[in-house]
Amino acid sequence: MPLYAVLTGLILGGVIMAIAKYNPFAAYAALFSGAFGSPTAIGNTLAGAVPLILAGLGIAVAFRTGLFNIGAEGQYWVGAMAAVWVGYHFPTMPWIVHVPLALGAAMLAGGIWGGVIPGLAKAFVGAHEVITTMMMSYIAILIAHFMVENGPMMAPGYVPQSPTVAASATLPPILPAVFLNSNLSDAFFIAVAAIVVVHIVLFHTTLGYKLRAVGFNARAARYAGMNVPLYTVLALGVSGVLAGLAGGVQMLGVDLQLTDTFQSGYGYTAIVVALLARNNPIGIFFASVFFAALSAGSQIMQINAGVSANMTDVITGIIIFFVATDRLYGYWSQKMRPRRPSSAAAIISGKGESPQ
Amino acid sequence: MTPTGRDHLIFRAREEMSCLALLEIRGLCKSFAHVVANADVYLDVEAGTTHAILGENGAGKSTLIKMISGLYRPDSGEIALDGAVQHFASPRDAILAGIGVVHQHFMLIPAMTVAENIVLGTERQRDAATPRQSRLLFNRKRAAVSVQELSESLGLPIDPWAKVETLSVGMQQRVEIVKALYRRARVLILDEPTAVLTPQETEELFAVIRKLNQDGIPVIFISHKLDEVRAVASTVTVMRAGKTVRTAPVADATAAQLANWMVGRDVILQSRKEEVAVGDSVLEVKNLRASDDRKTEKVRGVSFSVRRGEIFGVAGIDGNGQTELVEAIVGLRKVNGGSVHLLDRDIGHMSVGERIARGIAYVPQDRQQDGLILSFSIAENLQLREVSKAPFSRRGWLTRAAARKRAQQLVEEFDVRPPVIDASAGSLSGGNQQKVILAREMSRNPELLVAVQPTRGLDVGAIEGIHRYLLQLRAEGRSILLVSLELDEILSLADRIGVMHAGEMVVVMDNQNVTRESLGLAMTGKWSEKEAIS
Incomplete structure (x- = not known):
C-alpha cells in the first residue's frame, strides 16, 4: 500500500511536470542520478537519511503508543544544542568518552523536551500532546536563535553561530575512499543500530508490548492493570530521545556547529516517514532513504532538467495525501472486482431448506 | 393545511385495509466482500399486525433492516410497498416512502428538546404550506404544538419541551417512535427495542405496539428473545444464516420450536445447576461509596458478600450504579468510603494490577473497548493481563514460543473459532471474542470472577456456552459476581440476587424466593419489606 502512494505521487508529479511543459522522464532521470548517480551522491543520500531515520523512529514509537509527537523538529534542535555545547566545551576529552557524552546529552535534552514535559502534562492535566509538543518545538527553536545571536553559545566574532565542536567529538566519515566527499559518517551505523533496537524493544519485550497495547486501546490496557500515564510519558520520552539523537548525530557528523537558521525540516519530514513506513522500524529505513533521495536529487533535477527543486515538495505532498487516504485504494479495488451475487447466494441456498 | 396526526392515521388505516401485504420482501440477497449476509429473504408484512423477526446475532436481521431502510442496496431481489417495487438510494428515500425505523441505539440529539428532535430534518417540508417566512425560520412553538397533537392522538403522550437528555430510556424510545410516525411512517420497524428497557417499560412498549396495530400501522419487531416475540407478535419469521427459514403464526409455535428453528438444533433453555457447598466469604463489600466521572455519587453505601462456590447476581436497570460498583471493586474507580475485602485483605486502595495479582478476574461489559485489543492477535490478547509473568x-x-503454546491450548480448551492464534481479535465474532476474554480470565485461576453482562449481544448458542463455563467455575468452588441487565440470566444462574436502585442495594434475596415481578419492583425502587414476605 505505501508503494502505491509513492508510485501515485511520482506519476502525478510527472503529469504536473508534463502539463508545465517539462519532460518528466528527463526530470526523473536527473533526480535519480542526483540521488544515486555517483558514490558521493549515494553517500549524501544516505547521510540525509540518517536524521530522518532517527527522528522517524521516534515519531513511530509515539504513534505506536497512540500519541502524536509533532514537535520532533524542536527536539532535534535541543538535541543539537546539547551535543554542540558538550562538543566544544571539553576539547581535551578522549574520543571514546566525548562522543557518547555529547550524544547522551542530546538524547537527554530531546527526551526531556519532547517526552517528559509534554508527557507529564498529558498524563496529569490532560494537555494534548499535539499542542504541547508543537509549542515546545517553537520554544526550542527560539531558544536556539537566542543562543547564537549574542547568547551564551555564540562564537567570538560577529557571525551568529556557535563554536565548532572539538575534533574529539566528531563522528568520522565512513569509507572516505568510496564515498569521496560525501557527508556520510558513522552516524549511519547509529541510525541502523537504532532501527534494530527499536524493533527489538517494540516486538520482543514486555515494555514494547505494553506500549503497543496502550497505543491500540488505552482503555483495555487500563482494564488489564497497566499504568497508562507511565507509558504515555515513556513513549513520548523515547520519542524525544530519538529526535534529540537525530540532532546530535547531525551536529557531530555533518554540521559541526550551530548556524543561525534552525530550519532542518527533518522533524516534519520524519512525520511523513513514519506515516509512509506505517511505523514499521524497517520500513522507516526505506522511507527515509526515499525522502532523502528526493531531497538530494532535487538540486540536480533543477540544474539539469530545469524543473524547480520545489517539485519534489509537490511529489511529497501528493504522497502524503495518498498515504493518508489509503482507504481509497481499498475502495477502488473493491469496486474493480466483478460482482457475483448470484453465485455467492448459491453457496448458502444450495443446502438447507427453502424459505417458508 | 397540515392534517392532525389523527386524521392522517385514520386515512392511512383506511387505505391499507384494501391491501393485505403492505410490505413485501421478495428474494432479497446481499453479500459483502466474502460474506453472504442475506440470501433469499422473503417477508410479507400485513397491515395492522406485528410481525416479529427472530434470529440469533449474525443471522442477518440487521442487514435486512438496513436494506429496508435504504442504508444498503440489495444485490438482488425486491422490496415492495403496497405492491409497488421500491428502489431506495438512501435512507431519505425510505423515509419518504413511509419506512420508519427505531434503531437499537437511538438517533437523538440529547441537548435538544423532544419537539426539535422529532421535526429535525423535516421542519422545512412541514412548514411549506404555511407563510413563506417559516421556510427559513424555525417555529419552535408550532413544532411543539404539532408534536403534542400527534403524540396525544397516538396515545403516546410526551412533553414536547423536555430536553431529550432528561428523559428515561423508555421515553427516549417513545420519542423515536413518534418521530418515525411524524415522518408519516406506514411501517414501523423496531430493532431490538427491549434491549434497554425494564420489564415495566417493556410492558408499556407492548401496549403501544398493540395500539399502533389498532390504528392500522404494522410493526416489524426484531428480537432474539422468544418470550417477547410470543407476547407481542402475531406472526413470526425466523432467520438463520442469512435466510428466512420459517414464517408461522405465533400462536402455532411453541418456544421450543422457535428456538429450534433459530439455532437449527435443540437448545436447553434452562441452565441446570448442581448443588455446591457454599464456603466462606471471598469478597466482602461494606458501605461502599463511589462517584462517577462527573463526581455524582453513584454508589451509596452498598454492602454484600460473595462466598465460595456461589454466583452472586446484581440486577438493576442500567445506570443505577452497577458500573461504578464493579469498577470500584476491580480497582478502576476510586473508593470514596467503605471497604472492599478480598479474602480478608483490604484491597480498596490497591491498583488494578495489584488486585489482578491477588486473584480478581474481570470480564468487562464492553468486550471490544475494554476487554480486548482488537488489532492484536488472539495470542497477544491472551497475555494482556499477565504479560510480565x-x-x-x-x-x-x-x-x-511458550506464549503461543499456551495460547494454542486455551484456544482449543475454550473452543475459540477459528482456532487460529494469529488471527486478530477484531476478526472474531462477538461470541468468540468473549471466549477469548473468558479463556484469559479463567486460565488465571482467579479467586473471584467479576463478569458484567457476559452474554450481551451474543446468540443463543454462545450464551449457553458461557453460562456453562460460569456454572463450571461455581462447581469448582470459585466465586462469581455477575452483573447483568438480563433478568433471565440472573434468575437462571445466580444463587443470591442483589438489586441495585439509585446507588443502593435495596434488597438481597435467595434465588429460590424470587419472582420476576418482585425483582422488577425492586429494580424500580418500589420495594418494601412487606412484599419481601409474600
Missing part, C-alpha cells in the same frame, strides 16, 4: 515473558523479554 511466565509463560509470557522472562525478565522483560517476551517468550513467544
Whole structure:
C-alpha cells in the first residue's frame, strides 16, 4: 500500500511536470542520478537519511503508543544544542568518552523536551500532546536563535553561530575512499543500530508490548492493570530521545556547529516517514532513504532538467495525501472486482431448506 | 393545511385495509466482500399486525433492516410497498416512502428538546404550506404544538419541551417512535427495542405496539428473545444464516420450536445447576461509596458478600450504579468510603494490577473497548493481563514460543473459532471474542470472577456456552459476581440476587424466593419489606 502512494505521487508529479511543459522522464532521470548517480551522491543520500531515520523512529514509537509527537523538529534542535555545547566545551576529552557524552546529552535534552514535559502534562492535566509538543518545538527553536545571536553559545566574532565542536567529538566519515566527499559518517551505523533496537524493544519485550497495547486501546490496557500515564510519558520520552539523537548525530557528523537558521525540516519530514513506513522500524529505513533521495536529487533535477527543486515538495505532498487516504485504494479495488451475487447466494441456498 | 396526526392515521388505516401485504420482501440477497449476509429473504408484512423477526446475532436481521431502510442496496431481489417495487438510494428515500425505523441505539440529539428532535430534518417540508417566512425560520412553538397533537392522538403522550437528555430510556424510545410516525411512517420497524428497557417499560412498549396495530400501522419487531416475540407478535419469521427459514403464526409455535428453528438444533433453555457447598466469604463489600466521572455519587453505601462456590447476581436497570460498583471493586474507580475485602485483605486502595495479582478476574461489559485489543492477535490478547509473568515473558523479554503454546491450548480448551492464534481479535465474532476474554480470565485461576453482562449481544448458542463455563467455575468452588441487565440470566444462574436502585442495594434475596415481578419492583425502587414476605 505505501508503494502505491509513492508510485501515485511520482506519476502525478510527472503529469504536473508534463502539463508545465517539462519532460518528466528527463526530470526523473536527473533526480535519480542526483540521488544515486555517483558514490558521493549515494553517500549524501544516505547521510540525509540518517536524521530522518532517527527522528522517524521516534515519531513511530509515539504513534505506536497512540500519541502524536509533532514537535520532533524542536527536539532535534535541543538535541543539537546539547551535543554542540558538550562538543566544544571539553576539547581535551578522549574520543571514546566525548562522543557518547555529547550524544547522551542530546538524547537527554530531546527526551526531556519532547517526552517528559509534554508527557507529564498529558498524563496529569490532560494537555494534548499535539499542542504541547508543537509549542515546545517553537520554544526550542527560539531558544536556539537566542543562543547564537549574542547568547551564551555564540562564537567570538560577529557571525551568529556557535563554536565548532572539538575534533574529539566528531563522528568520522565512513569509507572516505568510496564515498569521496560525501557527508556520510558513522552516524549511519547509529541510525541502523537504532532501527534494530527499536524493533527489538517494540516486538520482543514486555515494555514494547505494553506500549503497543496502550497505543491500540488505552482503555483495555487500563482494564488489564497497566499504568497508562507511565507509558504515555515513556513513549513520548523515547520519542524525544530519538529526535534529540537525530540532532546530535547531525551536529557531530555533518554540521559541526550551530548556524543561525534552525530550519532542518527533518522533524516534519520524519512525520511523513513514519506515516509512509506505517511505523514499521524497517520500513522507516526505506522511507527515509526515499525522502532523502528526493531531497538530494532535487538540486540536480533543477540544474539539469530545469524543473524547480520545489517539485519534489509537490511529489511529497501528493504522497502524503495518498498515504493518508489509503482507504481509497481499498475502495477502488473493491469496486474493480466483478460482482457475483448470484453465485455467492448459491453457496448458502444450495443446502438447507427453502424459505417458508 | 397540515392534517392532525389523527386524521392522517385514520386515512392511512383506511387505505391499507384494501391491501393485505403492505410490505413485501421478495428474494432479497446481499453479500459483502466474502460474506453472504442475506440470501433469499422473503417477508410479507400485513397491515395492522406485528410481525416479529427472530434470529440469533449474525443471522442477518440487521442487514435486512438496513436494506429496508435504504442504508444498503440489495444485490438482488425486491422490496415492495403496497405492491409497488421500491428502489431506495438512501435512507431519505425510505423515509419518504413511509419506512420508519427505531434503531437499537437511538438517533437523538440529547441537548435538544423532544419537539426539535422529532421535526429535525423535516421542519422545512412541514412548514411549506404555511407563510413563506417559516421556510427559513424555525417555529419552535408550532413544532411543539404539532408534536403534542400527534403524540396525544397516538396515545403516546410526551412533553414536547423536555430536553431529550432528561428523559428515561423508555421515553427516549417513545420519542423515536413518534418521530418515525411524524415522518408519516406506514411501517414501523423496531430493532431490538427491549434491549434497554425494564420489564415495566417493556410492558408499556407492548401496549403501544398493540395500539399502533389498532390504528392500522404494522410493526416489524426484531428480537432474539422468544418470550417477547410470543407476547407481542402475531406472526413470526425466523432467520438463520442469512435466510428466512420459517414464517408461522405465533400462536402455532411453541418456544421450543422457535428456538429450534433459530439455532437449527435443540437448545436447553434452562441452565441446570448442581448443588455446591457454599464456603466462606471471598469478597466482602461494606458501605461502599463511589462517584462517577462527573463526581455524582453513584454508589451509596452498598454492602454484600460473595462466598465460595456461589454466583452472586446484581440486577438493576442500567445506570443505577452497577458500573461504578464493579469498577470500584476491580480497582478502576476510586473508593470514596467503605471497604472492599478480598479474602480478608483490604484491597480498596490497591491498583488494578495489584488486585489482578491477588486473584480478581474481570470480564468487562464492553468486550471490544475494554476487554480486548482488537488489532492484536488472539495470542497477544491472551497475555494482556499477565504479560510480565511466565509463560509470557522472562525478565522483560517476551517468550513467544511458550506464549503461543499456551495460547494454542486455551484456544482449543475454550473452543475459540477459528482456532487460529494469529488471527486478530477484531476478526472474531462477538461470541468468540468473549471466549477469548473468558479463556484469559479463567486460565488465571482467579479467586473471584467479576463478569458484567457476559452474554450481551451474543446468540443463543454462545450464551449457553458461557453460562456453562460460569456454572463450571461455581462447581469448582470459585466465586462469581455477575452483573447483568438480563433478568433471565440472573434468575437462571445466580444463587443470591442483589438489586441495585439509585446507588443502593435495596434488597438481597435467595434465588429460590424470587419472582420476576418482585425483582422488577425492586429494580424500580418500589420495594418494601412487606412484599419481601409474600
